[in-house]
Amino acid sequence: MFEGWENFFLIVGPSAGALIGLMFVVVTLSQGRDTEQYETGKHLYTSPIVWHLGVVLGLSAAAVAPPVTPRLFGIAVGVLALSGIGFGLRSTIGITRRRLTGADTMFDAWFYGIFPTVTYVAMAASALAMLLGCHWAETAVAASLMALLMVSIHAEWDLVTFLAPRAQADKKS
Numbered sequence: 001m002f003e004g005w006e007n008f009f010l011i012v013g014p015s016a017g018a019l020i021g022l023m024f025v026v027v028t029l030s031q032g033r034d035t036e037q038y039e040t041g042k043h044l045y046t047s048p049i050v051w052h053l054g055v056v057l058g059l060s061a062a063a064v065a066p067p068v069t070p071r072l073f074g075i076a077v078g079v080l081a082l083s084g085i086g087f088g089l090r091s092t093i094g095i096t097r098r099r100l101t102g103a104d105t106m107f108d109a110w111f112y113g114i115f116p117t118v119t120y121v122a123m124a125a126s127a128l129a130m131l132l133g134c135h136w137a138e139t140a141v142a143a144s145l146m147a148l149l150m151v152s153i154h155a156e157w158d159l160v161t162f163l164a165p166r167a168q169a170d171k172k173s
Contacts, residue, residue, distance in 0.1 A: 002063050016053040019149075019156060026156065029163040033081055044094045045112055045159055047156035048087050052116060052152040053078050056131055056145050063141075077141060081124035086147075088117030097136050112155055121146045137138025 002009065027046065062068050062076060092113025096105060126140030 003143075005138060006064055007144060008142055009060040011062045012142075012149055013057050013064075016056035016060065016149060019152065020050055020053045020057065022156065023053075026160055026163065029160070044091055045155070046097065047106075048091050048112060048116065049152050049159070051086070052086055052148050052155075055084060056149050057150070059141070059145060070130055070133075073129050073141075074137070077130065078124055078127035081120045081127055081144075083118035084123065086119055088113050088120055090097050092117065108158075111151070111158065115151050116148065116155075119144060119151055122147070146173070 023046065031105075055105035059073075059080065062073055068076075092109050095109045095113055109168060122145035123141070126137055126144050129140055
């Protein structure tokens with residue numbers, strides 16, 4: 001289906017898979033925290049990152065699977081993009097309301113909510129283009145997946161650098 005894109009998807013997909021594995025390490029850094037704050041943080045920060053990376057992994061796998069047609073792939077991209085828009089809006093609203101990180105709230109709202117939402121809007125547009133048979137749809141899907149991967153890498157890095165120093169401080173106390 002994606003002639004000439006196989007290597008791209010075989011690099012992007014496993015990268016997302018490896019980063020999902022790294023999220024298990026991130027979760028261990030939050031061990032011993034206040035349960036309410038942990039649950040709120042999990043829903044607003046950790047779960048969306050895993051969702052984004054899962055979308056990249058799943059769509060990368062589907063893109064190189066021989067039985068997947070462009071129409072089926074376009075539908076899958078569209079459904080996941082609409083779900084991702086919902087996730088992004090939920091994160092944006094939740095982060096701005098809860099203010100878990102104090103002064104960094106707007107930074108978090110942009111990088112955990114708004115940027116992923118914009119990426120999913122672009123992904124939805126690329127899904128529509130794919131369903132309409134536009135010649136540029138393949139490139140748009142690939143760009144959307146790469147953007148989602150980059151946003152997720154940034155969010156995961158930010159989360160680790162937020163949690164790791166606190167985990168060390170908690171051990172010293």
